[in-house]
Amino acid sequence: xxxxxxxxxxxxxxxxxxxxxxxxxxxxxxxxxxxxxxxxxxxxxxxxxxxxxxxxxxxxxxxxxxxxxxxxxxxxxxxxxxxxxxxxxxxxxxxxxxxxxxxxxxxxxxxxxxxxxxxxxxxxxxxxxxxxxxxxxxxxxxxxxxxxxxxxxxxxxxxxxxxxxxxxxxxxxxxxxxxxxxxxxxxxxxxxxxxxxxxxxxxxxxxxxxxxxxxxxxxxxx
Ligand SMILES: O=C(O)CCC(=O)C(=O)O
Ligand SMILES: [Fe+2]
Numbered sequence: 322x323x324x325x326x327x328x329x330x331x332x333x334x335x336x337x338x339x340x341x342x343x344x345x346x347x348x349x350x351x352x353x354x355x356x357x358x359x360x361x362x363x364x365x366x367x368x369x370x371x372x373x374x375x376x377x378x379x380x381x382x383x384x385x386x387x388x389x390x391x392x393x394x395x396x397x398x399x400x401x402x403x404x405x406x407x408x409x410x411x412x413x414x415x416x417x418x419x420x421x422x423x424x425x426x427x428x429x430x431x432x433x434x435x436x437x438x439x440x441x442x443x444x445x446x447x448x449x450x451x452x453x454x455x456x457x458x459x460x461x462x463x464x465x466x467x468x469x470x471x472x473x474x475x476x477x478x479x480x481x482x483x484x485x486x487x488x489x490x491x492x493x494x495x496x497x498x499x500x501x502x503x504x505x506x507x508x509x510x511x512x513x514x515x516x517x518x519x520x521x522x523x524x525x526x527x528x529x530x531x532x533x534x535x536x537x538x539x540x541x542x543x
Contacts (some may be wrong), residue, residue, distance in 0.1 A: 325364035325409040332352050332358050332416030342427045345463070346395055347412075354497050357467055362411035362500040366469035367524045369439045372401050376440055396515075397446030400412065400438040403525070409449065413437075413525065421529055428454035430462055430529070437465070437527030442479060446513035446522070450484065453528060454508035460529040461508040469523040470499040479518030486510040499524055 344351035372378050378399035382391045403410050417435045425432050441461045442448075454461035466481065473479075479498050485491040489512045496504055498518075506513070508528060513521075 325361065325407065325412065330358050330360070332361055332412060333420075335446055337503070338420060338423055341503075342423050345434070345505065345507065346428065349486060350422065350494070350504070350511050351503045352483070352494055352504065354499065355501045356503040357501050359368075359410055359501055361412060362467070362510050363470050364407075365413060365439075365467075365469070365525065366471070366523050368409060369401070369441055369469065373441045373521075374438065376497075377401060378439070381438075381440065394449075395451075396448040398440040398442045398448065398515075400440050402436070402438045403527075405495040412469070413448070417527060417529075418464075419468055424463060424529065431531055432462055432529040433532045434529065437525050440524050440526050442518045442524075444517065444518060444520050446515075447517040450482075450489070450512050450514035452509065452512055460530055462531055463529040464506050464508045464511075465525075465527040466496075466504040467525040467527075468496075468502045468504075469500050469525070470498050471500045473497055473499045474520075477518065477520050477522075478516055479520070479522040480516050482514050482516060484512040484514075486512070500523060 481496040
């Protein structure tokens, strides 16, 4: 696995963290290009491709717990949950902890933990329009996506479409999954989808969560 030197550079560009918080307050979503350190993206991309080549990814499903099932007609990615097993993962997760603190200070969201998985969409895969959290479930509060693909071609497909919270068919942005791009949005209100990709597409999807207690049963982390 590619060694990654964490002492090299900060994960976020200095202004990004402030811009993310401001955008979430103002409009509920944020997209920035060249925001995540390129060397880090390269190391994380390498790690994901290595797992994809060695059958170390699991097919992603929908629903949690007993309701979890595969639906290739809804989402076609394969995933691996981040587990701090590499320096690159630890560096990324540490930056997300910092972002969590900024979000809590500015938005009083009471974010409690962060979970994230690598996602690999093979050519032809997509993820239909969805919300990452259901209103009132209070589990996933803020979603993040970090893209890992260098030199994504104009005809590569695989864009993430962000829709208006009050008009779920009204497109408000289309995000090219280029390495360095970071997206962040409120999980309960922002509908989004991944358009069919024409080539192998790599990303890290993550969620800041609140600790939701459901009738005394703690909502499982995943
Ligand atoms: O990869 C993306 O652009 C978004 C993925 C997504 O919506 C999800 O995993 O919930
Ligand atoms: Fe999503």
